[in-house]
Amino acid sequence: MKILVCISSVPDTTTKINFTPDNKSLLTQGVQFIINPYDEIALTRALELTEKEGGKVTVITVGDHSTEPVIRKALAVGANDAIRVDAVPRDAFFTASQIAKAATENNYDLILCGHESIDYNGARIPSMVAEMLRIPSVTICKKLTIEGKVLTAEREIEGGKEVVECPLPAVVSASEGMAAPRIPNMRGIMSARTKPLAVTQAVDVPKLSEVIGYDKPQPRSTVQLIPADQPEKLIELLHTQARVI
């Protein structure tokens, strides 16, 4: 079984976010980049599946040279090889087009992605890639098993869950619970240095949208404390001041 795992390099959760003076991009100085946590879950599940069934795991990222540490980390965790499409992602359509192109060239049985990235929070790539390849997709999955050429997944729906079945090839997006991320060991870290990493050129696609500026939320005004023995005071404020009840 050949699995492609899409990974993105994102700022560590605990980092403070700041932007360049024109507010158009993230100020990357001093920011620690990590594998997007959901992509890490997807990668781990891909490794578990190929360890059981046999096969190969390739990771792909669309990004410039600065994303290589994150690719090496994925290789250290256990991916067999990697593809880096050398371009700064512009919008989801651009990124998905690059991944779809690589997928067409290599015929994967399964494309696994994290369900969203914690920087842009879009959840767009998996479904766009699936649509470009005209194959089925199951998104926001907490469980994934494969039996022959058919996958079974448990996906989240409002107020519950749904168990679905679908033939391969397909795209699946992973959410919390599909697998517990692994920490690379010394051997993995050593071997990651020599695993193949192909750098490819991006295909050109039209620009459909772009971020024209970021800004930060207004800080909330300081908290109004209510004495513990006056809960009715809180209710009154929620009614008259916040107008939420």
Place this chain on the structure above:
Amino acid sequence: MSVLVYVEHSEGKIKKSSFEATTYGKDLSVMLNLPCVAVAIGNISAEELKLLGAYGASKVVHCNSPELSSFSAQSYAGAVASVAAEEKAKVVLLSASFSVKGMAPRVAVKLQAGFADGVISMADVSSGFKVRKGAFSGKAFANISMYSDIKVITISPNSYKILKGEGSAEVVINSYKPGAEENKVKVKETIRATDKISLPEAEIVVSAGRGMKGPENWGMIEDLAASLGAALACSKPVADAGWRPHSEHVGQTGVTISPNLYIAIGISGAIQHLAGVSSSKTIVVINKDPEAPFFKAADFGIVGDALEIVPKLTDAVKRFKAAH
């Protein structure tokens, strides 16, 4: 030309988030000087669909072929894209539910449209077409300019005020049938707690953390939620410990919510927790530690023992509800 709104339903009833999307669609269509058309898929009555007229839809297109009776991202996206082409939609609007998140990007690819997801306010159409959404897990907002002729937008639940007027929409049947290759995902089992209020759409959420000490103390949390008509949520360690189901876990690795009111009880306010809740309009924190980081992100706070405060708060809510 038109503004097309995708309408979701559950057990034959239109979802509240779809009334919200229809109101948004109507207000946008007025600015663009276009009619607002809705599209619904699957088993739902014409009577129910007519209700959309009161929210501003002039017409509802109903795709009701038997092949579309259960959700599949691929076939539903095909139906919406096909209706969008017939109605010459300039903008396709959807409310960002779990299912829509897997379907809207497909609609965008089919229509070669620019795509923006989780939009939190009305589009700015004064020059070009601009929308605003959350980014970096609640730590920033992104302003996006869309250049394509057709735009596909999902709106974040609870971000636009529903406005109900008068009127009834005309319902027309559309016979779109997905091809076999578009209908490969088969639903084997649906497990739904129907009595529960859906967390991503809830207007009020009562959430509790490790400060509750153990699952045996959740009765009072459920009582408070019931008194407010709120959905239940929890922090990650609570779900990890099996005190509550993972579907209630909110935060960076759980569900992201933006209710009008979020009440956090015995939750410290770690950055990963805030990532999922910080866009709530009003935040109330109950914590025995006055130094808990959550107070910095809160509008109202009570310092004290939750086990004592919560039952009293529930009584106060009940008295308030009885009086109003």
